[in-house]
Amino acid sequence: MSLKNNPLNNALNRRQFLVRSAKAGLSIAATCAIGYQFYDGSGPLGIKQESEDAGLPDFSVPGTGGQLSIVRGRDRVKTLQLALNALGGLDTFVKSGDRILLKVNAAFATPPILSATTHPLLVSELTRLCLKAGAREVLVTDNPINDPASCFALTGIGEAAQKSGARVILPRDQYFKAMTIPDARLIRNWPVLYKPFKNITKVIGVAPLKDHHRSGASMTMKNWYGLLGGRRNIFHQDIHNIIKELATMLKPSLVILDGTTTMMSNGPTGGSLSDLKQTNTMIVSTDQVAADAYGATLLGKNLSQLTFIAKAQESGVGTADYGALNPEVLSAE
Amino acid sequence: MKITTARRISQIFFLVLLLWFCVVTTQGKEWWQLRGWPVNWLLELDPLIGLGTLLTTHSIYKGLLWGLATIVLTILLGRFFCGWICPFGSIHHFFGYLGKRRKSSLEKAKTNRYNRWQVLKYWILIFLLSVAIADLVVFLIHAPSNAPWLFWALVLCGLVAAIIVTILKISVDPKKLFVYLVCGIGVWVVLGIVLQEARILSASLQIGLLDPIPLVYRSINLVILPLIDGSALRLFTKPRYYDGAWLIGFIFLTAVLLNYKTPRFYCRYICPLGALFGILSRTALWRIGKSEAECTDCHLCERDCEGACSPSSRIRINECILCMNCLNDCHHNQIGFRTTPSAAGEILSPDLSKREFVFTFVSGAAAVPMLRLNGNLSANWNPSLVRPPGTLEEEKFLSRCIKCGQCMRICPTNVIHPSGLVGGFEGLWTPVLNFRIGTSGCQHKCIACGNVCPTAAIRPISLDERLGQNQFAARGPIKIGTAFIDRGRCLPWAMDIPCIVCQENCPVSPKAIFTREQFNTVHMETSLVVKTANDHFIEFDTNVLATRRLSTGDYFCLIDGQPDQQPRLIVKNTARSLSIAPQTPWDPPSAAGKNVHILIRLQKPFVDPERCIGCGICQHECPVRGKRAIRVTAENESREPNHRLL
Numbered sequence: 001m002s003l004k005n006n007p008l009n010n011a012l013n014r015r016q017f018l019v020r021s022a023k024a025g026l027s028i029a030a031t032c033a034i035g036y037q038f039y040d041g042s043g044p045l046g047i048k049q050e051s052e053d054a055g056l057p058d059f060s061v062p063g064t065g066g067q068l069s070i071v072r073g074r075d076r077v078k079t080l081q082l083a084l085n086a087l088g089g090l091d092t093f094v095k096s097g098d099r100i101l102l103k104v105n106a107a108f109a110t111p112p113i114l115s116a117t118t119h120p121l122l123v124s125e126l127t128r129l130c131l132k133a134g135a136r137e138v139l140v141t142d143n144p145i146n147d148p149a150s151c152f153a154l155t156g157i158g159e160a161a162q163k164s165g166a167r168v169i170l171p172r173d174q175y176f177k178a179m180t181i182p183d184a185r186l187i188r189n190w191p192v193l194y195k196p197f198k199n200i201t202k203v204i205g206v207a208p209l210k211d212h213h214r215s216g217a218s219m220t221m222k223n224w225y226g227l228l229g230g231r232r233n234i235f236h237q238d239i240h241n242i243i244k245e246l247a248t249m250l251k252p253s254l255v256i257l258d259g260t261t262t263m264m265s266n267g268p269t270g271g272s273l274s275d276l277k278q279t280n281t282m283i284v285s286t287d288q289v290a291a292d293a294y295g296a297t298l299l300g301k302n303l304s305q306l307t308f309i310a311k312a313q314e315s316g317v318g319t320a321d322y323g324a325l326n327p328e329v330l331s332a333e
Numbered sequence: 334m335k336i337t338t339a340r341r342i343s344q345i346f347f348l349v350l351l352l353w354f355c356v357v358t359t360q361g362k363e364w365w366q367l368r369g370w371p372v373n374w375l376l377e378l379d380p381l382i383g384l385g386t387l388l389t390t391h392s393i394y395k396g397l398l399w400g401l402a403t404i405v406l407t408i409l410l411g412r413f414f415c416g417w418i419c420p421f422g423s424i425h426h427f428f429g430y431l432g433k434r435r436k437s438s439l440e441k442a443k444t445n446r447y448n449r450w451q452v453l454k455y456w457i458l459i460f461l462l463s464v465a466i467a468d469l470v471v472f473l474i475h476a477p478s479n480a481p482w483l484f485w486a487l488v489l490c491g492l493v494a495a496i497i498v499t500i501l502k503i504s505v506d507p508k509k510l511f512v513y514l515v516c517g518i519g520v521w522v523v524l525g526i527v528l529q530e531a532r533i534l535s536a537s538l539q540i541g542l543l544d545p546i547p548l549v550y551r552s553i554n555l556v557i558l559p560l561i562d563g564s565a566l567r568l569f570t571k572p573r574y575y576d577g578a579w580l581i582g583f584i585f586l587t588a589v590l591l592n593y594k595t596p597r598f599y600c601r602y603i604c605p606l607g608a609l610f611g612i613l614s615r616t617a618l619w620r621i622g623k624s625e626a627e628c629t630d631c632h633l634c635e636r637d638c639e640g641a642c643s644p645s646s647r648i649r650i651n652e653c654i655l656c657m658n659c660l661n662d663c664h665h666n667q668i669g670f671r672t673t674p675s676a677a678g679e680i681l682s683p684d685l686s687k688r689e690f691v692f693t694f695v696s697g698a699a700a701v702p703m704l705r706l707n708g709n710l711s712a713n714w715n716p717s718l719v720r721p722p723g724t725l726e727e728e729k730f731l732s733r734c735i736k737c738g739q740c741m742r743i744c745p746t747n748v749i750h751p752s753g754l755v756g757g758f759e760g761l762w763t764p765v766l767n768f769r770i771g772t773s774g775c776q777h778k779c780i781a782c783g784n785v786c787p788t789a790a791i792r793p794i795s796l797d798e799r800l801g802q803n804q805f806a807a808r809g810p811i812k813i814g815t816a817f818i819d820r821g822r823c824l825p826w827a828m829d830i831p832c833i834v835c836q837e838n839c840p841v842s843p844k845a846i847f848t849r850e851q852f853n854t855v856h857m858e859t860s861l862v863v864k865t866a867n868d869h870f871i872e873f874d875t876n877v878l879a880t881r882r883l884s885t886g887d888y889f890c891l892i893d894g895q896p897d898q899q900p901r902l903i904v905k906n907t908a909r910s911l912s913i914a915p916q917t918p919w920d921p922p923s924a925a926g927k928n929v930h931i932l933i934r935l936q937k938p939f940v941d942p943e944r945c946i947g948c949g950i951c952q953h954e955c956p957v958r959g960k961r962a963i964r965v966t967a968e969n970e971s972r973e974p975n976h977r978l979l
Contacts, residue, residue, distance in 0.1 A: 020617075020618060031405065035398055035401040038392050038393045044390075230975065
């Protein structure tokens with residue numbers, strides 16, 4: 001029996017055809033809608049727009065500017081306490097409910113005895129004092145040069161932080177954000193370790209005092225290098241300007257420069273006890289430039305060798321004339 | 334005119350058109366050269382390219398919108414593209430015809446029987462699309478947080494559908510249905526939270542590997558034209574070379590020769606574009622079919638059936654490529670092309686099980702992240718991968734390049750080559766610069782590749798942008814790499830031989846290669862001792878010099894005890910004497926017995942990384958022909974901020 005002659009089949013075919021036409025029509029409409037929606041007549045742009053993100057907030061505590069205290073002594077816990085007390089105690093800076101970020105120098109996976117990194121005792125004591133002052137949370141972070149997890153483990157900073165109640169934040173890729181610092185020439189659209197600063201109210205930089213072969217010295221301002229991500233070592237081509245820009249990028253509540261054992265040579269890694277010298281000094285300041293300028297004297301460096309100090313002063317970060325701040329020089333011995 | 338004749342004319346037309354487009358992709362003003370010919374049109378008609386780039390870039394670039402026309406026609410007519418337009422298909426068609434020419438009708442019908450493995454092409458299509466789909470998956474996974482409207486709309490749709498299904502009692506077990514629905518939403522939300530860093534999902538466009546249109550463009554551009562050039566055709570002043578072209582040629586040849594075994598082997602088993610058309614053809618309004626269910630079963634309709642779609646029984650609409658041979662071959666007028674479905678029934682969907690679909694989809698989605706575990710898109714990038722100017726940053730580039738070879742074809746200097754594995758497997762056959770082959774490095778005032786690229790994997794830049802002038806002055810020129818001098822191989826640096834061909838050829842102004850002058854004492858076996866001398870001439874006591882060797886203008890001499898210690902240019906020498914220019918006499922002339930030193934004046938080249946654009950002309954010209962003494966690597970290329978040098 002031929003299909004053509006069967007009226008029932010004809011009706012069926014007509015219905016099938018209509019259904020199919022409707023489906024085809026819908027598909028075509030959907031395809032055309034997609035084509036219309038996603039059409040791109042010009043092509044992709046080559047270069048990304050510069051980040052509008054203008055850096056980090058100001059963490060300095062109003063009314064505490066231009067202070068510096070210097071304490072002699074071998075015992076870091078004692079010298080730190082005394083130095084903080086000289087500035088009115090940590091309570092002046094840390095209020096109840098504050099969230100604190102300790103920016104340590106954990107650059108290398110080396111033991112604390114080599115003094116290439118922030119001493120763990122400083123981390124635990126600072127954490128203890130912050131929590132005592134009522135801080136809600138203490139975070140410890142750095143973007144080290146060597147493997148981050150190894151660095152925090154071998155320097156003892158990780159354990160010290162954990163035991164005293166602070167939390168270590170290891171730098172993960174998505175914690176960085178491209179930033180452009182106002183008036184900066186180098187930190188433009190550059191990845192900065194941003195995430196740990198979320199909800200933070202106070203920032204304390206904790207740096208060891210070290211020789212640095214390229215810049216002359218690694219102290220509190222150079223310590224912020226550990227907030228940069230990406231291919232940051234290209235900035236070694238212009239080391240003094242990058243340190244200056246870093247100092248303008250971050251306005252800390254407080255900086256601590258540990259000159260108890262100073263790395264006098266082969267910095268910033270050292271690697272031998274013969275590179276170290278007992279200088280028995282703890283420096284606490286609200287002025288990074290003054291702290292570094294004083295640190296330079298312990299390293300036996302002339303300020304004229306450390307161009308970044310003059311540059312930072314010129315940018316209004318602080319003063320290189322630490323004497324003008326009338327620092328109290330105390331002894332903890 | 335028979336409809337098959339019309340089809341043949343169409344096939345020949347598009348094949349000739351393709352060859353014509355490949356020929357005219359030549360820079361010049363002649364009528365047979367690139368002067369507005371739409372050389373990418375066949376690529377643009379290929380909707381798989383449009384679909385693939387839509388998935389990876391969320392856009393349809395310029396001419397790729399043509400793919401829309403093909404899709405619309407396919408939805409209406411079925412796989413007309415395969416049977417009537419596709420030049421690769423036409424090549425297979427022809428060779429398939431040659432292969433079966435002597436066979437009996439029965440044997441022919443046998444080779445055209447449907448094979449279960451024809452489903453392979455759908456696997457390939459699903460695999461290649463799932464390689465590209467990561468962005469969409471990431472978007473959907475994060476929809477609960479990033480696009481809540483979409484999430485809630487879909488949840489609502491699901492609920493409404495489930496309720497309707499329950500009310501209409503379509504579902505057997507409504508309880509189970511709701512459990513599935515709730516579980517599905519739960520998994521979705523959890524995935525969105527767990528997969529915050531979606532590193533395990535990244536997209537790449539790999540359809541170009543097997544998509545027939547890029548494949549045939551690539552094969553003609555990089556293998557066939559260079560092979561026949563110089564005989565009947567004269568396209569290039571110098572013969573063209575393409576690094577690794579053998580593999581492209583081998584694949585092309587294999588695909589063509591397989592037709593002797595099975596006609597249209599590639600179309601039936603491999604072609605992902607055909608598979609896409611197969612899926613789109615299910616709603617075709619007109620289709621091939623029998624008018625009566627029963628016939629004489631002579632199978633003549635399958636004698637020349639190109640798609641192996643079983644027109645004699647239940648026809649597979651998704652395999653039918655509308656060659657229309659069955660229309661002619663049926664002696665009983667049983668077969669027609671019309672709106673009614675075949676009386677013997679139809680199969681609309683490929684033989685693809687759910688399991689197969691999931692398997693190919695997951696392996697495709699996992700392939701790219703797995704390939705990228707070797708880090709070639711991050712820390713482990715290959716500096717030998719120098720890409721043409723205007724190339725997007727690597728990840729974006731890989732989401733656009735279809736490996737068609739158009740940039741390699743149009744490049745006037747033959748410096749662009751199909752990469753092997755320098756850019757990882759993902760980068761196979763993508764453009765890479767080879768400064769050893771070709772007539773020059775990357776020509777300074779040329780922007781051809783980006784303007785011919787059909788997908789903007791190489792952006793269409795202007796000359797101003799490339800050179801960093803006018804409105805682009807602040808940004809500076811586009812750099813594709815940096816030249817580094819190998820001081821162990823460079824003639825002036827390593828061997829005291831004057832050269833600086835690199836400096837002379839540097840097209841950048843001011844030059845990116847500068848020189849420092851230096852006088853080096855020439856190494857000699859014996860020392861030169863003055864026998865007699867006047868104010869511009871010295872004679873030695875033995876024959877120690879090669880005649881005229883020192884009068885090239887590069888040699889100077891210096892005498893021990895000479896008061897001014899200024900080297901004097903040597904203008905003439907014999908085996909035992911030398912003369913300097915009379916304008917620069919020695920005063921006083923040397924006494925006998927003094928030692929004489931021969932100096933060579935060298936200009937040692939240095940690269941200024943701030944100026945160097947990586948064009949590689951220096952490398953191309955370097956006279957150290959094996960491993961060049963100045964070589965460009967992708968250091969400091971503009972497209973990748975992470976490759977910055979300064």
